[in-house]
Amino acid sequence: MESAARQDAISMVDLKAQYRTIKPEIDAAIERVVNNTSFIMGPEVTGFEQAFTQVSNACFSVGVASGTAALHLALLACGIGRGDEVITTPFTFFATGEAISQAGATPVFVDIQPDTYNLDPELIERAITPRTKAIMxxxxxxQAAEMDEILDIAKRHNLRVIEDAAQAHAAEYRGRRAGSMSDLACFSFYPSKNLGCYGDGGMVTGNDETLIKRVRKLRDHGRMSKYEHDELGWGYRLDALQAAILGAKLPHLEAWTEARRSHAARYNELLAGSDIVTPAARPYNRHVYHCYVVRTPRRDELAAHLTQAGIGVVIHYPLPLHLQPAYRELGYGPGSLPVSEACAQQVISLPMYPELTDVQIERVTSAVKAFVG
Incomplete structure (x- = not known):
């Protein structure tokens, strides 16, 4: 019985299922890199950068070591440093704020929209001070944030805009791709992402060649030539092996994205009429459903119920950045950003990956409805 239960378990993300569908392509990409022994930079990285530029609709792409490295380098390339402030959301993975701090700046957290969970543009201007240099x-x-409003605010206050698009590969806002709308944008290729490698990887995209050249230089130890460096940089290069894997996966991204969107529509249909709050996708957005996130005041009990039923769930995210112990010195306390805090107590991510079957979705939603009534 226990063995059967394990066999019937539904994972939050099933990377093995994806690998099985494209095994020959992945294996060939890995073998190619091993045979040519060009493990650092080289044609695999350049080729993937060029291909990803087409996907993001930006003019340039620079492969880097991780999504966090992408954020860090984008901030540095934009001249963000000690004494500066960057406005961002507290309802995100820790790396968003961490990169701002690593650049020497201070994150200024602004609350979110209760339905999309994205930065609320109506609250941004009151957070701007003479030290504000960027909005992230x-x-x-x-799902893309409200970029028109954000870009308008930035233009009026002479601020940089850096998109954290780590979860938004091929997402669109009013027909424009995530990664193409701001000064610089940052993607993650963490294994569970919509486009993920078999380790860590990231990308910085943008349309300003000067900024991109600086990112390209800083990712590789600030070097002018092999052994000449005119400034301090970082070892933030994208591995050739990861680039090759990503290059093999990239042609499948569109089909995988449409599968995710179809799964989300099916979830929405089956959960309609229940007490569960399903995702709010703006009609002018192309939501790519890196996560399918629902909301209920009985979140922890639902999580336990689904786990007991052999259904994988994750909470993205249980503690907003402004309440993280690492940011205690910033002085935010409980109740300071109420929407983020309420969402952190109520959101739960259900299984979502392209290879998910309709039978699995029906089983998940049946278990959810059995709990909420």
Missing amino acids: PVHLYG
């Missing part, structure tokens, strides 16, 4: 919206869960 996060396209959370695969």
